[in-house]
Amino acid sequence: MNPVEATFVPKKKMTLEEASSEDTAKLYLETNELKEFLSYVDKHRNIIYRTLIYAIAFTGMRPGEAVALKYEDVDLEKKVIHINKTVYAKKSIRGDFELTPPKTAGSIRSVDIDNIVVEKLKQLYKWREYREWAKSDFVFGDKEGIPPIVKMLNQTVRRIGALTDINKQFRTYILRHTHISLLAEAGVDLNFIMNRVGHKNSDTTTKIYLHVTSGMRMAATERMHDKFTELLEE
Template sequence: MSSLFGSIRSMDIDDIVVEKLKQLNQWREDREWIKSGFVFGDKEGIPPTVKMLNQTVRRLGALTDIQKQFRTYILRHTHISLLAEAGVDLNFIMNRVGHKNSDTTTKIYLHVTSGMRVAATEKMHDKFTRLLQN
């Protein structure tokens, strides 16, 4: 049982996420769904299975032009990539996703995104502009 709870951790969430979760709870209350301790669950309060989540993610993926196979893990990968693209510190990312070894985070997740390329190009342009002005 300890392995099940080994990956549970607290994290900060944005006010937008808090508002969306409140809306979800209100939607459930309006439909008289059973309350449970789970953020996501069916009308009986039972959390979804991994198989059910993967089916949902695949259906959502089919609505996009992205050619990758969609599984729930793509959400984690995208989350980490967006944190890196936003310039979030590697140690913070590691803590947030439960990595103890930076190699896991850097080798698997922190590939260079197009947003990171643009940001690096802009930083270099600014740096060279300042150097040339001196």
């Protein structure tokens, strides 16, 4: 008999201070900050990195999931991406990688994509065809058909972020977190967001969600107060 078989270890509950802290706000870009960042992304010379950054920011994919995408995983007509693998590159050497299952079983999912992503992908497809790049199964394959290294993508995001006036730590995951904040700001349910980004449980997702929605509630409260005050003054 295992004496700890039926034990239950409670998870630490998140405090309001944690959900509303300045540290949480640094995990993602505000809408105006994302707009500024993307204005510099549009000027970047490499179309693969430009498209990758847009794809992650507007789908919430993990960087490795995005790099691993193949043409068969993307349906531009139905506007959906099927995520079922990720890239594992132990030494971060170009072309030296293997495709593995995603981080968890819940990470295998299908994600609806916006027209913005659809158009960016179409532009990439046309660019590859026009430049007569080598045929590749990978959506983000370069002129030789090899997908980029996640580490290089991370460095690119950092370099572009350094051009902005935004005082936040730029790395690829800030794009994924920004997507979570955008969905929260749009009033999307937390469970739906979890499913979309492939999270079963995530303190980070919950922190961002609560932080964004608490700000929305404060703004709504202020508007209600102004409205009620106006009503009483009439």
